[in-house]
Amino acid sequence: MKHTDLALSRRTVLTAAAAASMGSLPAWAQDKAPIQFATLLDFTRVYTFLTAEYSQGQQDYINLVNQEGGIDGHPIKLIIKDHASYPERGIALYNEAKAAGAVFFDFLSSPVANALMPRVDEDHMPMIAFAHGRADAADGDAFPYVFPSAAIYRSQAALLLKYIDEQEGGLKGKKIAFVHIDSAFGKEPIELIERVAKTKGFELKLYPYPVPGTEQAATWSEVRKNRPDKIIIWGAGPGQAVSIRSAVTNGIAPKDIHSVIWLSESDMSAFKGNEVVGVKRVTLVNTGTGPAILKRIVDKVVTPGKGSGDKAKVGTTYYNIGVASMAIAVQAVKQGMQKGGAPLTGEKIKAGYETIKDFTAEGLMPPLTITAKDHQGGGAGMISEWDGKQWAPKSDWGSAYQDVVWDLIKEDIAKSKEKK
Secondary structure: OOHHHHHHHHHHHHHHHHHHOOOOOOHHHHOOOOEEEEEEEOOOOOOOOOHHHHHHHHHHHHHHHHHOOOEOOEOEEEEEEEOOOOHHHHHHHHHHHHHOOOOEEEOOOHHHHHHHHHHHHHHOOOEEOOOOOOHHHHEOOOOOOEEOOOOOHHHHHHHHHHHHHHHOOOOOOOEEEEEEEOOHHHHOOHHHHHHHHHHHOOEEEEEEEOOOOOOOHHHHHHHHHHOOOEEEEEOOOHHHHHHHHHHHHOOOOHHHEEEOOOOOHHHHOOOOOOOOOOOEEEEOOOOOOOOHHHHHHHHHHHOOOOOOOOHHHOOOHHHHHHHHHHHHHHHHHHHHHHHHOOOOOHHHHHHHHOOOOOEOOOOOOOOEOOOOOEOOOOOOEEEEEEOOOOEEEOOOOEOOOHHHHHHHHHHHHHHHHHHO
């Protein structure tokens, strides 16, 4: 079968899954029109390492919401399509979904999200960009309809640096190696780390490796020569396991390896026993099925056989991020409707987002407060450590160096205005 046939088959399945989520609605749902969310994601090309679990979490959570009464009696319908991380395809799918009545969007792809940010602002259509995309999307003045709704990449790097400084002997005088994929995503936190290096007195060395990240041998040979005290790895998907394996092979202790959020249980399954116990990462949602919202999903959706995917994935990092993304959106719609009433519009959803205060999705995530200015929501997260079986918390929820994060955002916006 050709690649295009596979993609078309995948889109057919996704459309069927979205329709199925509406197929067994309770009687109350027949009275009010559905609210349509468009989750236009990359299931087939670049983000395949996370999209299936992420979408599964989204679908199961929306199933739960619909079972529990929807939003003011309105069921939620998901429009699920595959853009394969091609911006032009994402734009076409956005136009289709908007024409079909969608009022909220998620693209889970930095190239597609970045391409559509100006469009959603122009159309007054809110979109979430949970923990990905451009840093200046955090500024609600610059991008009023874009909501990262979690720590952007610079905030994640700041959390790692703060943890090393406070819990691992300090930053002053240390050699920090930043090993990253050679892409816009991989370079995103460099300016933040450079600024903090000046104030905290540590030496920073940059070690890029080529896209897609599966070949890193030459890079790690250079890292070994410099003998760094701490390592920050910045990649995603299969390249992350390659980074960890390469670091350990070159004599770096797992306890000295620190990662961006994109390091999952599936990535760590490539290692046996305790060989990489001690690796740390940024965590933006609790994992497992302990949070109350996950317990209800298990009881009402998964156990009765109404789930949208593999039961073994329920509670994983990417599944729970999917749940969080939809929980935030649902909360924004609820508050928007409470404030503005029906019919629902993008402007009302935006207003709902900007009144979210200390929202944790029933203990799933750090308290989130979004304002008209701050669409990141504070930049909070925690550091967790791989214990051989799961990601165990090593810090409380908190944020770091937000003054530096926002200085850089302001500079980005100023540069963008100069280009125009």
